[in-house]
Amino acid sequence: MWSRVRGWGGAAGGSCRLAARLLAGPASGREVAGVARLQGRPHSKIQKLFSTSSLLSTEKDESTASKDSTTEAATKSREGTAETPKQKLLDLIGNMKVEVSYRKKLQELKTREIKNQATNKLEGPDSEGGMLQKTTEDTQRSRPLNPELVAAASAVASSLPLDKKQTESELIAQLRRHEETTDKQKKGGTINIRNVISEMAVKRQSPAQRGVRLSSRISLELDEDGQRIKLGRFSPQSSDSRRSLKVGRRLNIFAKASTETKDALKTVSSPTIWDLEFAKEVAAVTAQPPRNGFEEMIQWTKEGILWEFPIDNEAGMEDDAEFHEHIFLEKHLEDFPKQGPIRHFMELVICGLSKNPYLSVKQKIEHIEWFQKYFEEKKEYLQEI
């Protein structure tokens, strides 16, 4: 298996055929080397973890499943192991789809199981698949406790040697709590640790990625050209990028970082003295003295000491106004009285401004406004006269 993977890695030259090879490689490996070995290894650990609880679940299917979260995971793993031939096909299609399709398969299996067992109805909403798709199971779940569940609880209570009524009431209380949590989960309020576990499970069960990762670690062979095979590097990146960070459902583990914007605002508003000093230091270090006259001239031009050649007569002057805005300034005289010495005076001012090529339109308007303000202030004084 190793040799095969290596050979495949060595032969590949172009990255364009990476994807095809990735899909083809593990598939071929699987077909030839034997399914059980490849599939068995990643599954064995999970099976070891969940082996005892799976036994439990087979025994106390009816009521204790509500108490143990592991049993639900165990059922999932059982469904997972049953699916491995299907999963192979899914891997072939694409890892991106595995997650979704795996959940679809889960859903289908669950619908089948629900028909067989009453308690699987509980697990249906608990699994993350319920969040994605609303199948007929959802409609079967009712807000008040299922009479079948209650019957199951009473049956368990009767089987146990302890006080029947007490156990029955406790079990029913547990069921009720469970229903509440399922409702919460449906709304998406509580953090679903099971989601995390299931997510992890799905990833571990993909042998294609594992094979690729292992091959990447070991294959440091050189190509015929003497360049290191980059497939080993590319493949884990591509496999990770296929399952990139933003793809998939949010697990809602961390609260959204809304404080980031606040911090950014804070830092912007208060640049400390140390920040300024640091900035100055950095500038001093990076600003090397000019090596020759050309660099000196460049520096001077940047600083504004040297003009830019060919000389631009309008350098620094950014007056985008048309000529009529410079000359016809009577429209700014609307606030002044129509008659009288002030009007006469202002008309002279405007005549002078219209002939002034050195001021911008803004400056001229400011000039006129200053006079307006000044005469406003002196109005009371003027009326006394």
Next chain:
Amino acid sequence: MAAAALGWALRAARQVLPSPCTRQVRGYYVDWRMLRDVKRRKLAYEYADERLRINAIRKNTILPKELQEVADKEIADLPRDSCPTRIRNRCILTSRPRGVKRRWRLSRIVFRHFADHAQMSGIQRAMW
């Protein structure tokens, strides 16, 4: 014009430059009189517009005299150093108030010194 030119020539008397330049930078003005001259130039630049406008009202035959008297008082209230007539074109290297050639902003002694050492571009001893 002179104010801006002097301000450009004498950079950063009391401030640190925002951009570090590797040229020689004077840390101080030549003497206190030069410093006072620099202050007067700065103020004159600040109040230049206001002074112009108030003077336009004062030097007027159209507006009533009362208004002009008020303007007189106003301009007298402005800081004394804002007056451009108080600026003296001193030599930028020695701060000499007299014998300063406007084109080079240097006193005659410094000018002669540099010209004799061929450090003034285009200056030659006259001989005819």
